[in-house]
Amino acid sequence: MYLPWLRGKQNELLALQELLKEGNLSKNILPIIEPLKTSTTFKRTLSMFNENEREIAVIQNTSLVDYPGFRTDDVDQLKAADSFVWAYQLTAEARQVYLQQDHKKMGILAANSDLDDASELDRSGDFLVLDRNDRHVMRKAHELNKISKVELNDEFHKRSRNVDYIEVPDELFSEEHLYYQDDGFKGFSDYSIIGGEYNESGFAPRAVAIHLVYFDSNERLRVHHFVSDTNDDIHDPGNKFSEALHKMMSWVDSKNFDSKKNKSSALDDFRKINLAGRYPGLGVVKKLTLKHHLEIMGRYLDGVL
Incomplete structure (x- = not known):
């Protein structure tokens, strides 16, 4: 089971809504939402999961914003x-x-967690998300055998500037889907291509980068970074996006990309945008790359790659 940890921003929630509507969100995916505000999009997302009888986890005590539990x-x-x-x-x-x-x-045992006695958490039917980098937490939770344990990793190597991805155009994203069960976990969790570091507001980038997660020939997840060329200033983001998108579509159409294993509705949408020559905005780009990741991961977990 895959439990992607999302930050409740509008385009992340819209990605989940569209996947549900299209029938492309695997039942082996249980999203974790760390909400930021009681938006219409947030409430509609909860309603859609309820209507489709699909589980969604919502963090009640986020440290990112001051909120009253959405009462x-x-x-x-x-x-x-x-x-x-x-x-x-x-x-x-x-x-x-x-x-x-x-x-x-x-229960989530990650940053700022406190775990001395783990035995009282061991209840069948619940989930316990564990930060794999916290040795104290991992030792204490090792004895638990009733609760469904989930490993949490921050897989996306986030750079400070988009232009820095030019230096490493392709890199390993994750192998946890291959080994999590062997390591005694019921599921695995990460922050997808968003990364664990939270930024409250965006800014106009000098470079536009599109991050595409894909399965290689060994079924490892890698991520390819496609970066614009005209990166001297913040002007004309539409042209920067077009430059990055042309690179991505050329690569997707090459022999380096397994189109059968990595097909998705999001890639179809990217292709339509490329042919139309339009700029949908960077929020939509993030939505589509997230949709693509969740869709191909779901098909892998469903055994239909």
Whole structure:
């Protein structure tokens, strides 16, 4: 099972909505949302998962923004649905609140977590997300055998500037889908091509980069970076996007890319945008690259690559 950790920004939520609508979101994918605000898009996403009888986990105590748990009547109703998984980052303050919950829940032991006695967390039907880089957490959780353990890794090597991806155009993204079960995990989690570092607001980039995750011949996930050429200033982002997109479509059509193994509705949309010569905005680019990643990962987990 794959549990992508998303930050609840509009285009991330729209990616999930479109995958559900298209029937391209595998039942072996359970998204984790760390929400930022009670937006219409957020509430519609919860509604769609409920309508489709699909589970979605929502973190109740995010440290990214100051929010009151989204206590509005319509959200409270959605949180009572069977599809809603209550997720808590298990800080010392949140631990008792988490343990008192009767419904299906998810504990997250990552940054700022506090774990001395893990035995009280060991309950069948729940999930426990563990930061693989935290040796203390991993040692304490090793003894648990009832709860469904999920490993969390930050797989995307994020550079400070888009132009820096020119130096490393292609690199390994992840192999966890190949080995997580051998390591004793029920599932694996990462931040997709967004990365674990949270940035509240964007800025006009000098270079546009498109990050395309794909399966290689050994079924490892790699990521190829396509970067614009005219990177001296922030002007004309549409042209920068066109330069990066032309590079991506040429590579996708080459022998270096397994089009059968890595096909997706998002790639079809990129092809239409390229043929039309239009600029959809960088938010849409992120939405489509995320959709592509989740769709090909879902087909791998479903055994239909």
